Structure formats: C-alpha cells, structure tokens
Amino acid sequence: MREFWAESAWLPSGVARDVLLRSTGGVLTEVLPGTPPTPAAQRLPGLVLPAAANAHSHAFHRALRGRTHAGEQAGGSFWTWREAMYAAAGALDPQRYERLATAVFAEMVLAGFSSVGEFHYVHHRPDGSPHPRSEGGTNAMAHALRSAARSAGIRLTLLDVCYLTGGLTEDGFSAPSRRQRRFTDASAAAWAERVAGLRAELPGDDGFRTGVAVHSVRAVPAEALPVVVAAAAGRPLHVHLSEQPAENSACLAHYGRTPTRVLADAGVLGPTTTAVHATHLTDADVDLLGATRTAICLCPTTERDLADGLGPGRRLADAGSPLCVGTDQHAVVDPFEEARGVELHERLATHRRGSFTPAELLTAMTSAGHAAIGWPEAGRIAAGAACDLVAVATGSPRTAGALPEQVLLAATAADVHTVVVAGRVLVEGGRHVLGDVGGLLAGAITDLHANAREATR
Numbered sequence: 001m002r003e004f005w006a007e008s009a010w011l012p013s014g015v016a017r018d019v020l021l022r023s024t025g026g027v028l029t030e031v032l033p034g035t036p037p038t039p040a041a042q043r044l045p046g047l048v049l050p051a052a053a054n055a056h057s058h059a060f061h062r063a064l065r066g067r068t069h070a071g072e073q074a075g076g077s078f079w080t081w082r083e084a085m086y087a088a089a090g091a092l093d094p095q096r097y098e099r100l101a102t103a104v105f106a107e108m109v110l111a112g113f114s115s116v117g118e119f120h121y122v123h124h125r126p127d128g129s130p131h132p133r134s135e136g137g138t139n140a141m142a143h144a145l146r147s148a149a150r151s152a153g154i155r156l157t158l159l160d161v162c163y164l165t166g167g168l169t170e171d172g173f174s175a176p177s178r179r180q181r182r183f184t185d186a187s188a189a190a191w192a193e194r195v196a197g198l199r200a201e202l203p204g205d206d207g208f209r210t211g212v213a214v215h216s217v218r219a220v221p222a223e224a225l226p227v228v229v230a231a232a233a234g235r236p237l238h239v240h241l242s243e244q245p246a247e248n249s250a251c252l253a254h255y256g257r258t259p260t261r262v263l264a265d266a267g268v269l270g271p272t273t274t275a276v277h278a279t280h281l282t283d284a285d286v287d288l289l290g291a292t293r294t295a296i297c298l299c300p301t302t303e304r305d306l307a308d309g310l311g312p313g314r315r316l317a318d319a320g321s322p323l324c325v326g327t328d329q330h331a332v333v334d335p336f337e338e339a340r341g342v343e344l345h346e347r348l349a350t351h352r353r354g355s356f357t358p359a360e361l362l363t364a365m366t367s368a369g370h371a372a373i374g375w376p377e378a379g380r381i382a383a384g385a386a387c388d389l390v391a392v393a394t395g396s397p398r399t400a401g402a403l404p405e406q407v408l409l410a411a412t413a414a415d416v417h418t419v420v421v422a423g424r425v426l427v428e429g430g431r432h433v434l435g436d437v438g439g440l441l442a443g444a445i446t447d448l449h450a451n452a453r454e455a456t457r
Contacts, residue, residue, distance in 0.1 A: 001029075002423045004389065005037035006048035008404055010362065011381050015404045019048070023387035026206065026422030031383055042425070044391040044418055046399075047407050049362070050379050051114030051388035051419065052335035053369025055297045056238070056276050056326025058119055059101040059145065063088045063445045065331055078244055078306045085329075086179040090126050091452035094136050097122070098144035100448060103440035104330065105152035106432050111333050111413035114388035114421045115155035117326070117373035118145055119213055119238060119276070121163050121183045123194070128181030139198045146202055152434065153426040155388075156208050157373040159238050160198060162191045162228045163215040170253030173221055183215075188224035192231045206422065209374045211236030214268065216243075217251050217259040225266035234272060236374045238297070239263060241275040243308055248280055260285035269294045274372045276326065279303060279311040286312055290319025295372045298364075300341025302328035310349040313342050314356070323360075324369035334413040339365040343409075358408050365408075391418035 002023045009019040009031075016033035020041060023029060037043060068084050092100075108116055122141050124130055131140035142158055149156035163183040165173040176184045185191035199210055212232045214220045216239065220228065229237065242248055242259050251259045260281065263269055269292040276297045278289065289296065296316050303309065306329070317323050325338035332338075339361040346355040356364075367379030378386040392407060393399060393415045402410040419427035426433055434440065 002387070003038055003041035004044055004048075004420065005041040006044045006391070007046060009033075009048040009381055010050070010404075015047070019381075021381070021387070021389070023423040026387055026424070027377075028381065028383055028385050028387045031381055044389070046394040046417070047392045047404050048381070049112075049390045049392060050366040050381050050385075051390045051421065052112050052365045053324065053373060053375070053379060054108055054113045054116040054327050054335070055274065055324040055369040055372045056119055056299055056328050057108075057116050058329055059104045059148075060088055060092055060097065060122060061085060061329035062104045062107075062441070063100060063448050064329065078308060079246070081306055087452050088448065089122050089182065090179060091448050092122055092141070094131065094140040094144040096444070096448055096451065097141055098148050100444040101145050101148035102151045102434070103437060103444050105149050105154045105156075106434050106437045107333050107441065108327070109152055109154050109419055109421065109426050110416065110430070110432050110437055112335050112390040112392075112416045112419060113154065114386075114419070115157065115370055115373060115375050115378060116149070117157045117159055117211070117236070117238065119159050119161060120145060121161035121215060123185070124182040126182050128176070128184065137201075138194055139201060142198055142202065146208055150207060152432075153421050153424065155375055155378070155421065157211055157236060157375070158198075158202075158208070159211045159213040159236065159373075160195050161213040161215050162188060162224070163219045164188065164191070164224060165219050165221065168218040168247075168250045168254055170250060172254060188220070188227035192227055195231055209235075211238065211374055213237065214239040214263075216240040216247065217262050218247055222255065222262055222266055225263065225268055229267050232272065236372060237268065237273045239268060239273065239275055241278050242280045242285070243277040245280050258282060258285055260288055264288050264292065271295075274324070276328075277303065277308065277311065278316065279309045281312060286315050286319050289316060290321045293320055293322070295322045295324060295368065297324050297326045297369075297372060298338075298342055299326045299328035300338055300345055301332040301334075303345070304341070305329070305331040310345045312349075314346050314350075317360075322368045322371070323364045324372045325364055326369075335365050336408060336411045336413065340409060358406055361408055387420060387423040389418070389420040390416055393417055
C-alpha cells in the first residue's frame with residue numbers, strides 16, 4: 001500500500017483540503033478529505049489534480065520543434081510544414097524511434113500526463129518494405145514505442161493507423177509518394193492482418209493497450225473504412241477530421257459529401273470514436289458528431305502553430321460530443337496550455353469570455369481524454385480510480401495568488417513538481433526518474449537530423 005497526503009486536491013466534488021490518499025496495486029482505495037497526514041504518507045504540497053491524458057500524439061514530430069520557422073519553412077501552411085515532417089519520418093529506424101520516443105514520453109510525464117494515445121503510422125522501412133526479423137519484424141516500430149513508454153513510465157494506447165493512399169483530389173486517390181510509402185499497407189485487409197499480428201505480439205497490460213485509426217478521408221477510401229471499424233472491435237478508433245479546408249474541398253468534389261458524412265455513412269462515428277481537430281465543420285457536421293456521441297480531440301497549440309484555424313469547440317460540446325485534448329506535433333507539451341487553449345480559442349472566435357468553466361476544462365484534460373484512449377479508470381481522484389496524480393505548485397510566479405479552482409487557468413507544465421502514475425512516483429522535485437530529459441531529447445533529435453542529412457546525400 002502507498003499513502004499520499006495532499007494539502008488540497010481536486011476531487012469529483014470539487015477542491016478539498018487535507019486529503020489522505022491510499023492506493024494498492026496502482027489503484028486508489030481510499031480518498032479521505034479533512035484527514036491529517038500519517039507518518040508513512042508522502043506529502044504533496046500545492047494542489048493535486050488527476051493526471052492528464054494526451055489523447056493525440058505523433059511522437060516523432062517532436063523533432064521538428066524550433067526547426068520550422070525560418071528560411072523556406074518560415075511561411076506557408078500545414079501543407080508546407082508537412083514536407084519537413086516527411087524528412088524527419090524518413091530518418092527513423094526502430095532504434096532511433098525508441099530513443100526519441102522515450103525522451104518525448106518522459107517530457108509528457110514531466111508535464112503531468114500519465115497516458116498517451118500515439119497515432120502511429122510510421123510502420124515500415126523508408127521504401128515501404130516491412131522490417132525484417134533481424135530488425136524486429138513487421139511491427140518493429142510499434143515495439144519501439146511500447147518499449148519507450150515502459151521506460152518513461154507513461155500509459156500507452158497504440159493507435160495503429162490505416163494509411164493506404166497518397167492523397168485525394170476531385171479526380172480520385174493518388175498513389176503514395178516515395179516519402180509516404182513507409183506509412184502505407186498494400187490494402188485495408190493487409191493492414192488489418194498486420195494489426196491482428198501486433199495484438200498477438202503485444203497483448204495489453206496495465207500500461208499498454210491498443211486501438212486503431214483512420215488517418216483521414218484523404219488516405220483511406222470510403223470502401224475501406226468498414227474494415228477499420230471491424231478491426232476496432234470496441235477498442236478506441238481515432239481519425240483526423242477536417243483539419244484543413246483543402247481536405248473538405250477534395251472530399252466534396254470526389255464524394256459530394258463532407259468528410260464527416262463520409263465517415264458516418266461508413267459506420268465510423270460513435271461513442272468509441274474520437275475525431276481529431278474537427279476544425280472546419282458545417283452545422284450539419286457538428287450535429288452529426290454530437291448525435292453519435294463521437295468524442296472530439298482538440299489540439300490548440302498545434303492548431304495555432306500550423307495556422308489550422310479555430311474549431312467550434314463549444315458548439316460540439318453542446319451538441320453532445322465529449323471534448324479532450326492532445327499535443328499532436330508537440331510544438332508545446334503542456335496539458336494546462338492545451339486545456340486553456342480550448343477556452344481561449346473560443347474567446348477569439350466568439351469575442352466572449354467564459355465559454356468553458358475550469359471544471360469543464362479539467363474534464364477535457366483528464367477523464368474525457370483517458371476515456372477516449374481506452375483508460376476509463378483514470379482521470380479522477382476517487383476510490384477505484386487509477387492512482388495517477390499531479391501535484392502543482394501554488395506559490396510559483398505563475399500561480400501565486402490564484403484561487404485553487406482557477407489554478408488551471410494560471411499554471412504551466414513548469415509548475416508540476418510531482419507526478420504519480422499507477423502509484424509509482426515518476427517525477428519528484430520536477431525531475432523525472434530517467435534524469436535529464438532535456439539532454440535525452442537533445443541527443444535523440446540531433447542524431448535523427450544527422451541521419452536525415454546523411455540520407456539525402
């Protein structure tokens with residue numbers, strides 16, 4: 001049994017003082033407000049929150065932070081940024097991916113995340129051929145991500161992505177480009193067969209689960225979508241949706257329907273599905289997503305960085321879609337910034353403050369995100385829930401003077417001093433058990449870009 005004592009903690013009923021927490025086997029067994037600390041209890045000063053969920057991640061995108069704002073990459077859009085992403089993806093091998101992802105996942109834990117949904121599409125070798133047995137086999141990159149998550153201590157939901165084509169225009173689907181080949185499988189059936197093999201190789205456990213994903217309507221034709229739905233089989237199913245106006249235009253020209261309607265007609269939408277971004281939607285799209293209780297993962301820092309636009313977060317929530325957040329391309333890794341972004345983007349779009357309460361933002365950051373990636377037991381401080389805790393300093397230059405119920409609107413990842421995942425203390429005094437995470441990131445990113453340069457010679 002482990003015991004923790006919080007000066008204050010955000011419980012389902014609200015913020016409480018002097019909370020004694022007991023856990024066994026990584027699960028909270030007792031939550032006792034108004035209780036003095038026991039001699040065995042580890043004290044958690046400040047405000048203790050349920051740990052956050054990162055519902056949408058591309059771990060290798062972290063290698064692009066601070067590298068796409070000058071020269072030819074300084075302007076443009078998502079589509080020009082994508083060229084740099086392809087170059088980074090082309091330099092990955094299983095060893096480099098494990099090294100990079102270990103550091104990225106550790107950065108997430110430092111920031112207060114206890115689980116991550118990894119939208120995984122770097123499947124094969126750069127030429128599209130499967131990794132041989134000597135390199136780890138067909139699912140070598142998935143194994144690398146699993147090992148990385150275990151080292152960093154984060155719960156991982158591996159969302160294996162179906163990615164079949166190079167793009168969509170009004171004339172139809174194009175073949176994958178040279179740089180997209182490693183993302184793709186020969187057919188939806190071949191993808192499903194590989195996913196079945198992955199599940200046999202990596203069965204779920206207390207720190208690892210699997211789901212599936214449709215990359216987008218640009219990369220998966222409508223006739224292949226039911227194959228992905230069948231492969232999900234009750235597990236989380238995620239999909240990039242209407243991130244860019246160009247996606248909508250191409251889909252309308254080819255199908256005569258919006259991407260949301262294409263997904264709905266194929267049976268993709270529903271309460272176990274999460275649509276990522278959902279930025280450029282019609283009113284009918286919003287109603288359809290809400291009516292099917294499809295979750296929405298907003299990624300505010302990425303949507304700002306890539307100049308994607310402002311999504312209709314409040315309208316989606318009011319229609320019935322649970323909202324969660326993700327760090328996507330990791331321009332920022334900070335759950336507080338993502339949660340705040342949901343509200344702040346709404347302010348920019350509507351010229352009105354207070355569309356979301358702090359409690360709603362906390363739900364998006366925690367329990368809704370964990371549910372979206374298949375960890376419904378996480379994201380709240382209550383008996384029977386996962387013992388995933390984040391202690392936030394309340395006297396820092398950022399949080400000093402803030403009301404406990406509004407710390408979420410003031411804190412940043414820098415204010416996280418202790419992180420507990422499944423009852424295990426992974427961050428203490430702002431330091432991860434792996435040590436210098438900045439150094440780990442720098443080493444992995446420098447090596448990756450050196451390999452990318454070598455590959456282009």
